[in-house]
Amino acid sequence: MANRMTNDPKIIQKIIDACEACYVGMIDQENKPYVLPFNFGFEEGIIYLHSAMTGKKIDILKNNPNVCISFSTDHQLFHRHEPVACSYGMKYRSVLAYGAISFIDDYDEKVRILNIIMRKYTGREFEYNPPAVNNVCIYKLAPSRIEGKESGY
Numbered sequence: 248m249a250n251r252m253t254n255d256p257k258i259i260q261k262i263i264d265a266c267e268a269c270y271v272g273m274i275d276q277e278n279k280p281y282v283l284p285f286n287f288g289f290e291e292g293i294i295y296l297h298s299a300m301t302g303k304k305i306d307i308l309k310n311n312p313n314v315c316i317s318f319s320t321d322h323q324l325f326h327r328h329e330p331v332a333c334s335y336g337m338k339y340r341s342v343l344a345y346g347a348i349s350f351i352d353d354y355d356e357k358v359r360i361l362n363i364i365m366r367k368y369t370g371r372e373f374e375y376n377p378p379a380v381n382n383v384c385i386y387k388l389a390p391s392r393i394e395g396k397e398s399g400y
C-alpha cells in the first residue's frame with residue numbers, strides 16, 4: 248500500500264478543506280502535551296482558529312505559541328486477508344502544520360477571519376455585533392512547515 252508524502256499546496260488545500268475539525272497540539276506550562284479539537288478556517292496557506300478569550304488553551308498559547316496542528320480525512324478500512332488481523336489497515340489523507348500561533352487584535356481582521364471560518368461550515372458570510380467580535384479570541388497559524396501524506400490512495 249503506497250505512502251506518499253507531499254508538499255503540493257493544491258493537495259494540502261484539498262485535504263484540509265475535506266476536514267471538519269483539526270487537532271491542535273500544544274505544550275503546557277509543565278512541558279506536557281495538550282491537544283484539543285477545533286473548528287477552523289483555511290485560506291491561502293493560513294490556518295485560522297477562534298475561541299473564548301479565556302481557558303486553559305489560551306493560558307498555554309500565551310505562554311508558548313508553538314503548535315503542531317493535525318488534520319485527517321478519507322478514512323477507509325481495508326484488508327488483504329479477511330481473517331488476518333495484521334493485514335488490516337486504513338487508507339487516509341492527512342496534513343501536519345507546524346509553527347507559532349499569533350493572536351489577532353484588529354477588529355476588521357477579526358471579522359474577516361470569522362467569515363473565513365463561517366464560510367467553510369455554512370458557505371456564507373455573516374454580520375457580527377461589536378460585543379461578539381470583541382469577546383471572541385482569534386488566532387492564526389502561518390505554518391513554518393507543512394507536510395501532507397496520502398496513505399493507501
Ligand SMILES: Cc1cc2nc3c(=O)[nH]c(=O)nc-3n(C[C@H](O)[C@H](O)[C@H](O)COP(=O)(O)OP(=O)(O)OC[C@H]3O[C@@H](n4cnc5c(N)ncnc54)[C@H](O)[C@@H]3O)c2cc1C
Nearest residue numbers: 267268283284285286287296297298299301302303304305
Ligand atoms: C469537533 C470539535 C470542534 C471544536 N471547535 C472548537 C473551536 O473552534 N473553538 C474552541 O474554543 N473550542 C472548540 N472545541 C472545544 C475545544 O476542544 C475545548 O474543549 C474548548 O475550547 C475548551 O478548551 P480549554 O483548554 O479552554 O478548556 P478549559 O475549559 O480551560 O479546560 C478545562 C479542562 O477540561 C478538559 N478539556 C478541555 N477541552 C476538552 C475536550 N474537548 N475534551 C475533553 N476534555 C477537555 C481539559 O482536561 C482541561 O484541563 C471543539 C470541540 C470539538 C469536539
